[in-house]
Amino acid sequence: MTAVTAEARRVSVGIGQLAVSRDPNDILVAYGLGSCVGISCYDPEAKVAALAHILLPSSDGKRVDDREPARFADTGVDLLLQRLIESGAVKRRLVVKVAGGAAVLGAANAEKFKIGVRNAEAITERLKHHGIRVVAADLGGTKGRTMEVHVATGKTFVRTAASQASEL
Numbered sequence: 001m002t003a004v005t006a007e008a009r010r011v012s013v014g015i016g017q018l019a020v021s022r023d024p025n026d027i028l029v030a031y032g033l034g035s036c037v038g039i040s041c042y043d044p045e046a047k048v049a050a051l052a053h054i055l056l057p058s059s060d061g062k063r064v065d066d067r068e069p070a071r072f073a074d075t076g077v078d079l080l081l082q083r084l085i086e087s088g089a090v091k092r093r094l095v096v097k098v099a100g101g102a103a104v105l106g107a108a109n110a111e112k113f114k115i116g117v118r119n120a121e122a123i124t125e126r127l128k129h130h131g132i133r134v135v136a137a138d139l140g141g142t143k144g145r146t147m148e149v150h151v152a153t154g155k156t157f158v159r160t161a162a163s164q165a166s167e168l
Contacts, residue, residue: 033145052070116140146160
């Protein structure tokens with residue numbers, strides 16, 4: 001997606017997963033963000049970054065599966081912030097960006113379920129609950145995206161299959 005050094009290590013963040021890193025050689029990547037939403041967070045002082053790959057808007061009280069800790073927006077955002085703080089980040093310093101939330105299920109299903117829209121709304125509301133504002137977003141549309149955050153700089157990039165990467 002972007003030029004990387006030989007030491008760079010891509011860390012794939014799958015559906016329902018999250019990753020936190022302080023290693024400047026890491027690039028956290030969420031592939032295939034269709035109706036899913038990726039959340040990138042970076043604390044520029046602590047030099048800690050995180051990426052979550054949220055699948056659904058609400059757990060509806062369901063127990064969170066340890067294999068997919070970021071499956072739901074409500075519980076995933078809370079866990080993402082908890083792990084960032086445990087790694088030395090401070091909430092008020094976080095630079096948060098989001099991408100995804102596309103309507104990729106076809107027009108009829110997209111209108112009926114609106115999973116992408118609901119995911120984006122749920123994430124935004126949960127972040128607001130924690131006093132965190134999203135500084136950049138690439139949401140909606142009908143195309144899936146890939147999102148990556150470079151731990152060394154906190155720069156976040158987004159691309160679709162048909163587009164070049166652009167910085168969020």
